Each structure stands twice: as structure tokens, then as C-alpha cells.
Amino acid sequence: MILVTGGAGFIGANFVLDWIDTVGEQVVNLDKLTYAGNLSSLSRLADDARHCFVRGDIGDSQLVRELLKTHKPRAVVHFAAESHVDRSIHGPEAFLQTNILGTFRLLEEVRAWHAMLEPAARAAFRFLHVSTDEVYGSLGGDDPAFTEQHPFQPNSPYSASKAASDHLVRAWHHTYGLPVVTTNCSNNYGPLQFPEKLIPLMIHNALAGRDLPVYGDGANVRDWLYVGDHCAAIRRVLEAGRLGETYNVGGNSEMRNLDVVHLLCDLLDELRPRADGASYRSQIRFVTDRPGHDRRYAIDARKLAGELGWTPSLDFASGLRRTVRWYLDNQPWVDDVTSGAYRGWTELNYGARSAAPVEGAHS
Numbered sequence: 001m002i003l004v005t006g007g008a009g010f011i012g013a014n015f016v017l018d019w020i021d022t023v024g025e026q027v028v029n030l031d032k033l034t035y036a037g038n039l040s041s042l043s044r045l046a047d048d049a050r051h052c053f054v055r056g057d058i059g060d061s062q063l064v065r066e067l068l069k070t071h072k073p074r075a076v077v078h079f080a081a082e083s084h085v086d087r088s089i090h091g092p093e094a095f096l097q098t099n100i101l102g103t104f105r106l107l108e109e110v111r112a113w114h115a116m117l118e119p120a121a122r123a124a125f126r127f128l129h130v131s132t133d134e135v136y137g138s139l140g141g142d143d144p145a146f147t148e149q150h151p152f153q154p155n156s157p158y159s160a161s162k163a164a165s166d167h168l169v170r171a172w173h174h175t176y177g178l179p180v181v182t183t184n185c186s187n188n189y190g191p192l193q194f195p196e197k198l199i200p201l202m203i204h205n206a207l208a209g210r211d212l213p214v215y216g217d218g219a220n221v222r223d224w225l226y227v228g229d230h231c232a233a234i235r236r237v238l239e240a241g242r243l244g245e246t247y248n249v250g251g252n253s254e255m256r257n258l259d260v261v262h263l264l265c266d267l268l269d270e271l272r273p274r275a276d277g278a279s280y281r282s283q284i285r286f287v288t289d290r291p292g293h294d295r296r297y298a299i300d301a302r303k304l305a306g307e308l309g310w311t312p313s314l315d316f317a318s319g320l321r322r323t324v325r326w327y328l329d330n331q332p333w334v335d336d337v338t339s340g341a342y343r344g345w346t347e348l349n350y351g352a353r354s355a356a357p358v359e360g361a362h363s
């Protein structure tokens, strides 16, 4: 069996569902169930003996020790993190606690347990650390895409905390011989993403008749990858990635934010037209920019393609259509995850942002 951390979040839940469907091996899923973790994402596995859910913190050393001893996983896949850049700007401490200290405590428990394994099990064991392209910083418009050799230049509390965790994972390999691999992936989208991130937030606001808040001039560029393709990449790296290596994962789909929002509006106009016949584009508003907003991310994933044969299977247009359909068909899930403290968050993040008209930004 494998131990997954953060498996009730967006990518973790997609990974657990895909893992049970494709590999069929048992999963112990350790998740603290913060605002971002939702058991309703895993409801399909409620009666499935291959899924064992444990509510808890990766920083709880005793709990992790007991889980390792009881379940004897052959691998740990580490997703658990605070993941939202805007939240890290409003309250960085939780990011340092979970992403840095939590990862450190998890590594220490895994190291102690790994050291006691029989030689064959010890040799086969893997710790896969799921990280982000944001550790590399920001690119200019004509710069080449990030390779694995690009220096770390994190610019937000979130990316700084993830960069720190990447360094810890690397150090635990070099110093203690822990068998680790790390993936650095670009922006994911798809089913089960909490509506605080760009794509689900825009779908949610559009359907509710609310403003579509585009930060700054809307020309920041992100590389988008369908979450199912990220899960496939992680499975492949877990299976055949070289120890101590990092692998970039990307979608070859660089898009300006405003273009993403336009595409979303056009899809919604087609699939769920507004009652008044107007386009959802009329709800777009330019608002005060995110502080320290990285301008462009782009991923060079040729190492993963060349060594392990992984490439994305879905292009952005097909993935986005599939995603919009999923949100339209799964409104009860959205209602469930936005029923708690969601309102307080949107007031904190968007209430103080003034509308900032930007000349020429609609072109």
C-alpha cells in the first residue's frame, strides 16, 4: 500500500481516485481537512476497503509514526500543503507551519521508519514530494521555460515555503540517503478544485452573477495542465523516477489570464447561456493586482518526456470544456465546499480590491 498526504484536497483527491481506478492498490490517506480538504470529493470511495482515511496533521510525529508502523506503506506521496498564494499573502504562518515544519516532521518520521526496513523493502521504498513551478520565480516574456536547473527564486510566502520544503527533501536524500523524488508542476485545473483558484472561482462567480475579478492587466501568463495528466505523471515518476532527481511537469499550454477568462465565458455562453442573453464577458472586472504577482511561468518538461515517456494527453481547450461541464454537473459539491468559511475569505481577499480599469486590456 501507499501513504498519501493531503488526499482530500484538489490534486490529492484526484490522485487517490485515479490510483484506485488504475493501480487498484490500497491507499492510506492522511489529511488534516483544512478548509481546502473535502471528504465529499472522496464519497465514491466511502465503502471501498482500498481507501483508509485518517484525519490528522503531517506535523503530528506520533500519528505519522503509528501510521507507518501499522500500514507499512511501500511509498509516501506527499501532497499536503497550504497551496493558495493569496492566502499566503494574508497569513503566511500556516504556510511555514505545514509546508516547512510539517514536511520536516514527516521526513524525520519516514527516515526513522525507512532505516528499520529489511534491505529489499528499504531499496524499493520511495518518498515522492509534490511541488510547484513557482519555486523558480518569474519569467520575462521571451525567457526560455524553466528547466530543472533553473535557480530557485521564490517570490511569495507560498512559493518560498514550497522552495524550503524542496530543499529539505533534497537534503534528506543527500545527507541521510532517503530515497526521494520531487516533481515541480505548473498550474493544475480540473474537477474538485476549490473555488478560490482562478478557473473554478471564475465559473462559480459567473454562474452566481458576480464580478469576474481579473488581477492587474490580466496579462500574467500561466502554464495549464489538466489534473488527470498531473496524476499520471506522478504515477510514472513514482514508478521509474531516478532517486534524488527532480522532474518538471507541464502542459505546454501557456495562456494569459484574461484569455483563460474569455475562454471560460465563451464556454459558459454556449453550455449555460445567461437568461438575459448577454455574454458572461460583461461580468469581467479588472481589480487591484496581487502584491508581488509573478508575471510568467513556463515549464520545460523534456526531462520527464525523454527519461520516462510522459507527455500530457489533453490540450487546454478540451480540458477546459471537460472542467466546465464537471462544475455544471456537480453544483452540490460546489455548494458543499463553499458553505463554510468561504464567504469570509472572499470578503477578505476581494472586499478591499478596488476596481482598476486598464486601458486596452480587453484587446
Ligand code: NAD
Binding pocket: 005, 006, 007, 008, 009, 010, 011, 012, 030, 031, 032, 033, 034, 035, 036, 037, 038, 056, 057, 058, 059, 078, 079, 080, 081, 082, 083, 084, 098, 102, 130, 131, 132, 133, 162, 184, 185, 186, 187, 188, 189, 194
Ligand atoms: P489543496 O489546497 O487543494 O489541498 C491541500 C490538502 O492538504 C487539503 O486536503 C488539506 O486539508 C491538506 N492539508 C493541509 N495542511 C495539512 C497538514 N498540516 N496535514 C495534513 N493535511 C494537510 O492543494 P492542491 O492544489 O491539491 O495541491 C496539492 C499539492 O500540489 C501541494 O503541495 C501544492 O503545492 C502542489 N501543487 C499544486 C498545483 C496546483 O495548481 N494546484 C500545482 C503544482 C503543485
Ligand code: DAU
Binding pocket: 083, 084, 085, 086, 131, 132, 133, 134, 185, 186, 187, 188, 196, 197, 198, 199, 201, 213, 214, 215, 216, 220, 221, 222, 257, 290, 297
Ligand atoms: O504554478 C503552480 C501553482 O499554481 C501552484 O503551486 C499553486 O498551488 C496554485 O494555487 C497555482 O498558483 P497561482 O497563483 O498561479 O494560481 P491562482 O489560481 O491563484 O491564480 C492564477 C492566475 O490568475 C494568477 O496570475 C493570479 C490570477 N487571478 C487569480 C485569482 C484567484 C486573478 O486574476 N483573479 C483571481 O481572482
